[in-house]
Amino acid sequence: MELLGWKIKDTEPCPCGSNKAYKECCKNATEAAPNASKKPPEVQVMEKMRASMEKCCLYPDQTSCKGKIKEAHALQNNKIISLLAGSEHHVYMLNAKKKPILVPLENGEVIPIVEVSRTSANDATTETCFCDLHDNIAFAAIEKGAPDFDDSEEMKFVYAYKAFIFEYYKQTMSMKIFRQCFKTNPKAFQSKESVAIYRMLQLKEKEFEPIKKHFDSEILAGAHNGIFTCVVKIAEQIKFADYAFIALSYDMNGNRIRHTKKGVMHRIALTIFPEQGKSWLLMSCLEGEKKIYEKFFKQMQEATVQKLKFYLNMMLPLFSENMVLSPDLWKSWTEDIQGAYTYYANLNGSDGKRMEMCLGFALKNANRDKSGSTYNTLPKINLFL
Template sequence: MFLSRLKLKDSEPCPCGSNKSFQECCKVKEPQIKLSKKPVEVQIMEKMRASMKKCCMHPDQEKCKGHIKEAHALQNKKIISLLAGSEHHVYMLNSKKQPLLIPLDNGEVVPMVEVSKVSANDATTETCFCDYHDNIAFAVIEKGAPDFDETSEAMKFVYAYKAFIFEYYKQRIAFDIFQSNFRENPVAFKSPEMIGMYRMLQLKRQEFLKEFQLVQSGFQNK
């Protein structure tokens, strides 16, 4: 049963996102790009660094204004400042750097993302809110707001909302990028390892989508 999950069924929706069945779409499709010697996991990481989509995740899309900004998951002048200390830096996994390729004894190569020193201004940022919504939606925890008040339901909700949206955004983009890579080079992405990654992304997407709808509804009712 487990091994069958590492194969694409002819009748299932094609991983490229065309809404056609795999058999009718990419099963016999020739790659649109040249095959690379790099492991496909590395190709995905490189594509992700270059292709992060900027979009506002706020439920009231009609009121979006301004640029999509690099919003902080953690407040720069509060939590991040406490973590950064006097040096004004923190250590994080750096998705912008070329991943290290670690050879294993069995001949496989595993990509590993480095931990790097990051400026407090750049830490925990994602491009998932416009200027307008970043300013008004998170006012209760942002500029001029008091430190965290555990008795404030509004503050607790907004902290939880922002943390969830940032994680949902990353999972959504990861799935979109996998689809894009599969569309361009389906041959390389049909290995058991890559299908396993696809299944994992599918499950995460399904789980997050249900919670996303509930969270957005709760946010609109606040």
């Protein structure tokens, strides 16, 4: 993607979504609306995310929608969440629907922190992005009543689609909400920080669209081709689950994964979840993107269980926005560790990138230790009880 820079250009479409050129639209707004918020833009967007997630159905054929838009689970309630929640019927996770805490920094900035909170199994990882009928149809292969994960192309496809489409929904909503915020207060949203958020959303939009198109056409054709999935079986029942659509920057040995081509980031749809007595880590990309991740996937499949856990303990907390923890796991951590986990889970943008780089170094060092004993040391945040 061409670099659009940190200013809104006169000739580009106005960020408010009017389809007019910026200079013909919000550029000339001088005053903010009288009740416009003075909070930093990212805080405003985040707070609105809680309140104004729209209801829609993302199924490719919307002419056949039936039933209410429901709270669809990104991680299946009756298989994954209930297994984690156990008799408590609750899990622990970042709850973006709760009001973030605003933490003031020394330099006067304010950063929003979403806390980990006790969440009812019924509410964990739900979004309003499918109608009743299509939620049932699209995910039938892995829902209640379906057999355990069996490595079939269909199951791999559906897991990948699920991890992708829920992130796609959130991305689409973020863009919509940003546009609304911009419209009410164009002046405040011209700051460098706001334009940076907008550029990130634009880039993501561009990155997500071809993936959406692929999934849509396969679903409409009743097929599940064109997706490559790396399956890693873990021989124990883990106490957490997670889904994400991310580009990991470092492989297990701390080497860079070259996932960005011509400015476009190629991501993997990742799902990790327990079943009775075992667990699965699934990582999928488009067939055409296989070359980027092939080496990394092979590492993951061939690694010792210690090395695999070492890597996941390092990397997953950084990508744990959607992670669900069993009450046992969360309560096994000291307050200190709970705080560290919350901090990692809230990192994003350039702070997240910086942290990932540090972790990359740590992975490289661990790989240099030929005795392999580094992989046996206990990490600060241990996801494996």
